[in-house]
Amino acid sequence: MSQIKYDFTVDNLGPCTVPSPIELSREHGNYRATYVKDSSFVRNQVNVFADDKADANDMTNLMEKAGPREKIYFNPSHVTAGICTCGGLCPGLNDVIRAVVRCLWNRYGVRRIKGIQFGYNGFFAEEGYDTIDLNPGNVDAIHKIGGSFLGTSRGGGDRTSEIVDSIERMGINAMFIIGGDGTQRGALDIANEVERRGLKIAVVGIPKTVDNDLQFIDRSFGFETAVQQATKAVNSCHMEAQSQINGIGLVKLMGRESGFIATAAAIASHEANFCLIPEVPFEMDGPNGFLAHLEARLARRGHAVIVVAEGAGQDLLASTNQTDASGNKKLADIGKFIKDRITEHFKEKNIPINLKYIDPSYEVRAAVTTANDSIYCERLGNNAVHAAMAGKTKIVIGLVHDKYVHIPITMATLKRNTVDPESSLWRDCLDATLQPVYMVNNINTVTEKLRIAASEANQKALARLEKVTKTK
Structure with a gap:
């Protein structure tokens, strides 16, 4: 069975030259919260066996750490952010929406945050859904209720060109997409179309799958x-x-x-x-x-x-x-x-x-989230904002070995976690x-049936990897 060779290299919109409005320490040891450097990584493979070769020390095994950067790509005053939730309901959707809005507003000073209603369908004019202007005032208490404050729906992610047209019309340059495997594949298509048009728009996913079936991450929110x-x-x-x-x-x-x-x-x-x-x-x-x-x-x-x-x-x-x-x-x-x-x-x-x-x-x-799940949602949302403001794109935020990292959507959606x-x-x-x-x-x-199923899943993942690599 051919082994999948992962590539956790993160796409960036360009060099980061804007000083972050978040004041943190530049060094460890002074008992203050610090910035995260792009040279900080987490290993994907950590299990060690006596007869194994040493793990790779390159981007086939290293995941970039998430967190606030000292220099960011976007000037916060120039940012218009968009948020949408797609797919079925899941505990924690409102917690994530709240975290993204509050971090954008309170930490970066972003004042234009648009909530896209009812998933990808909210991008299509014929559906008639207006955007919701989001701010801490109207999201502060939404974590106390279940469901999605923005509404959700399935489908629509294959209408990539129309979605990007809508994003352009609204002037959005930081798009946060909350959804599962299919939603994130749609997000990747959106980011690729954005790139094809030469636009500088960060597309950051926050993986939502109540089944916990997204690979690499310790667990999904909810x-x-x-x-x-x-x-x-x-x-x-x-x-x-x-x-x-x-x-x-x-x-x-x-x-x-x-x-x-x-x-x-x-x-x-x-x-x-x-x-x-x-x-x-x-x-x-x-x-x-x-x-x-x-x-x-x-x-x-x-x-x-x-x-x-x-x-x-x-x-x-x-x-x-x-x-x-x-x-x-x-x-x-x-x-x-x-x-x-x-x-x-x-x-x-x-x-x-x-x-x-x-x-x-x-x-x-x-259901409304447990306290621990709510904490997780808060931290996922915050790290998604830090990533987008630093110009990271085509990624999802994940918890790997209890560390928050940037995972390329191409890698995260190759196959399901089982x-x-x-x-x-x-x-x-x-x-x-x-x-x-x-x-x-x-x-x-x-056992023979299981071997065949594992081989077929691996072949599908290899085929998808080849497809997304060609697209990239």
Whole structure:
């Protein structure tokens, strides 16, 4: 399998010659907050194995640190900033909007900040959405509510030329785009079109994916809040199941291609007996299938709790062959499928059960952030502003090994971050649930399927890398 060679080199609009209005220290050791230099980096690969060669000490492995620079590219009085939120709802959207506005206004003195309503669709005149003039006064309290103050929508990111036309008309030269994988690919197309036209506009992304499926970063904003809300649902389901004769609790959580929320909620709740995720295949029938293990669990303990990610077990269902406005494949309903199969199985066995099915997805998406998530959003927003003011472009802000860095969008969107079945995270989930490593009847078939899937994902990433490299 060919290895992907990453390039974390950050694009800049030009030399930084404007003194920053933020007064910080130029050196360490004087007990004052300092500027960050472009020569400060964080390693992508940090794991060390005795038989490995030394990690590369170049831009294939080094990520540029985020933070305020001593010299910036834009004169703050000349800046008009734009902010938009795209895709599905996620806890923390308002926290990020608030942080970007307050940092622009209070730290850099920027007074023209336009909120683009309803995602990329807000750029199109025929949609009829006016921009919102943002300032600390109208965003100060928005972190106390869920949703998006600016509204959000899917799609529209492929209308690149029209979006850049709109950005030009509004005089925006610092564009902040909050969204997931598809949104950030759209942001890259926008930045490339900006460059093709010879415009000096910084395009900075703040990655939003409640599924935590953006590669490289420690976690995405809103993920911690989602896990907390999901854990409450799992605990409630457990209480229902435990209180009934042969009680079964089934909770469906977000996770299209990545089962991080389901995995984390299973570990955090200490109450789940089965965790089903897209990355780990399972079968319903047979002596080592899921239903056989569920039946054994009921016979042994009298109740069971199942957590399933929405993208799990899609090979067991008929494909919808449809996509949403963002281009995401519409998933078949694994929750209803499992619910129906459990009901049928125990009816045939003449075993009475009491099954409760919960899908808290929209409640989770609209939740107000936890304190720690709110802190994370604040710091992401601040670092996005520092990056844009320093003329950084075509990047997203990410937390890597607990350090904030600039990640080129080309690298961040090559492929999705997924739960590795060989990882300590999944091992800990198995410890928490005590479920079998695989609930399948022929392990060789499954491992071969996983090898093929990993190879295909790698080939797709290599193909995309070649495409974006040519575009650049």
